Amino acid sequence: MALEDYRTDMEMCCRCSICKFVPLEKLTEKRHSYVCPSIARYNFHTYSGGGRTSMGLALLDEELEYDEKLLEVVYNCQMCGACDMSCKYAMDIEVLEPINEIRIKCVEGGHTVPALDGIISSLRNQATMVPGAKAKRGDWAAGLDVKDITKQQAGVIYHAGCRVCYDQDLRQVATNTIELLKKAGIDVGIAGENEICCGGRAYQMGYKEDFLNQAKKYMEIIRKSGAKTLVTGCADCYHAFKVPYDKFGLKGDLEVMHATEYLARLIEEGKLKPTKKVDIKVTYHDPCHLGRLGEPYIHWEGNPVPGHIRIFDPPKEFRRGTYGVYEPPRDVLKSIPGLKLVEMDRVKEYAWCCGAGGGVRESNPDFAKWTARERISEAESTGADAIVTACSGCEQNFKETIDECGSSLKVYDVVELLARAI
Numbered sequence: 001m002a003l004e005d006y007r008t009d010m011e012m013c014c015r016c017s018i019c020k021f022v023p024l025e026k027l028t029e030k031r032h033s034y035v036c037p038s039i040a041r042y043n044f045h046t047y048s049g050g051g052r053t054s055m056g057l058a059l060l061d062e063e064l065e066y067d068e069k070l071l072e073v074v075y076n077c078q079m080c081g082a083c084d085m086s087c088k089y090a091m092d093i094e095v096l097e098p099i100n101e102i103r104i105k106c107v108e109g110g111h112t113v114p115a116l117d118g119i120i121s122s123l124r125n126q127a128t129m130v131p132g133a134k135a136k137r138g139d140w141a142a143g144l145d146v147k148d149i150t151k152q153q154a155g156v157i158y159h160a161g162c163r164v165c166y167d168q169d170l171r172q173v174a175t176n177t178i179e180l181l182k183k184a185g186i187d188v189g190i191a192g193e194n195e196i197c198c199g200g201r202a203y204q205m206g207y208k209e210d211f212l213n214q215a216k217k218y219m220e221i222i223r224k225s226g227a228k229t230l231v232t233g234c235a236d237c238y239h240a241f242k243v244p245y246d247k248f249g250l251k252g253d254l255e256v257m258h259a260t261e262y263l264a265r266l267i268e269e270g271k272l273k274p275t276k277k278v279d280i281k282v283t284y285h286d287p288c289h290l291g292r293l294g295e296p297y298i299h300w301e302g303n304p305v306p307g308h309i310r311i312f313d314p315p316k317e318f319r320r321g322t323y324g325v326y327e328p329p330r331d332v333l334k335s336i337p338g339l340k341l342v343e344m345d346r347v348k349e350y351a352w353c354c355g356a357g358g359g360v361r362e363s364n365p366d367f368a369k370w371t372a373r374e375r376i377s378e379a380e381s382t383g384a385d386a387i388v389t390a391c392s393g394c395e396q397n398f399k400e401t402i403d404e405c406g407s408s409l410k411v412y413d414v415v416e417l418l419a420r421a422i
């Protein structure tokens with residue numbers, strides 16, 4: 001698909017601005033009515049989902065130049081998909097897909113943002129989105145006695161993800177997951193030093209060719225390992241393996257599961273039993289790429305019915321976030337004795353982004369932290385002691401922002417709390 005393929009979607013935009021907000025019927029609190037961080041921060045229509053589709057049309061019709069201002073608008077967006085969900089509450093049009101295609105068109109035309117050069121060169125030279133020595137990628141698993149899937153067969157491959165491999169503060173989610181899986185008798189292995197970046201963040205940033213190179217290399221590792229299931233604790237990676245890998249015909253029959261889905265299933269089957277009390281009141285933050293964007297990709301091929309531009313044969317199905325991963329992380333939390341779960345105003349399809357996605361953490365860290373502060377304040381309004389998430393990117397951005405703003409809120413991953421209970 002290319003930007004041109006979304007012309008009628010973009011033409012259908014009626015500038016109603018629903019994509020800026022939580023749909024009215026789902027709204028619980030006026031101060032938490034915005035769903036798009038970009039429009040909430042910059043307060044000019046172009047910074048919204050609808051504004052970006054207008055921009056896409058203008059680019060197609062060569063009415064806009066690829067100047068610095070255009071790139072500033074294009075990249076001050078977390079690719080969180082909230083606009084897409086809110087628009088689809090009322091309309092059958094794609095919003096996030098053309099936003100992604102605008103980025104791809106920018107990159108293919110050589111119009112890139114210098115602030116993103118570092119992570120792209122790191123991906124090309126070291127197969128990671130986090131600059132760092134590749135030789136240290138597997139260090140997080142030292143002493144865990146886990147199979148190396150490049151040397152031994154295993155039914156399940158655990159993918160740690162770039163951030164977890166290189167940030168000591170985030171490693172616990174990976175070590176805890178491996179320990180829990182082994183305790184439940186799961187035949188799990190890792191690629192260790194040979195693990196590479198899934199490429200998902202590159203795709204969100206518009207670097208489609210880099211993503212495809214990375215995805216092809218990753219699927220070769222999987223094919224050689226013989227693993228049938230991939231488990232990851234990172235929402236970004238989960239989305240990459242599950243959605244764009246499938247979109248480009250690379251996923252095959254690989255089963256992709258987030259760690260919280262796999263662990264919730266083990267708890268339900270009685271293979272893991274949380275028995276120790278964890279006395280804490282928490283609120284759960286739905287990561288965009290696990291929640292609304294984590295639902296399966298829908299393959300569709302068809303054409304508009306003659307005489308209509310938006311009635312398709314066969315009928316077109318739209319991803320509305322309904323089948324995202326919302327309950328498994330909550331089920332894991334609810335299984336922990338002593339833990340009380342309270343909800344924020346913006347949840348599931350309409351959850352507010354942590355702020356780090358789409359390259360914003362790298363290109364505009366101030367905006368990334370501003371967005372996180374909004375979420376931290378929403379979490380504080382629930383009276384919770386901690387904000388719990390299921391993505392290393394969210395965890396990292398929340399922790400860094402809390403260090404700066406001085407909130408007393410704690411940040412945990414779901415797996416970390418489960419490990420305490422077992």
Ligand code: SF4
Nearest residue numbers: 013016017019050087
């Ligand atoms: S993208 Fe959708 S919700 Fe936003 S202005 Fe256009 S039609 Fe309205």
Ligand code: SF4
Nearest residue numbers: 036077078080081083
């Ligand atoms: S993807 Fe997120 S940040 Fe970007 S326009 Fe849509 S809601 Fe706003």
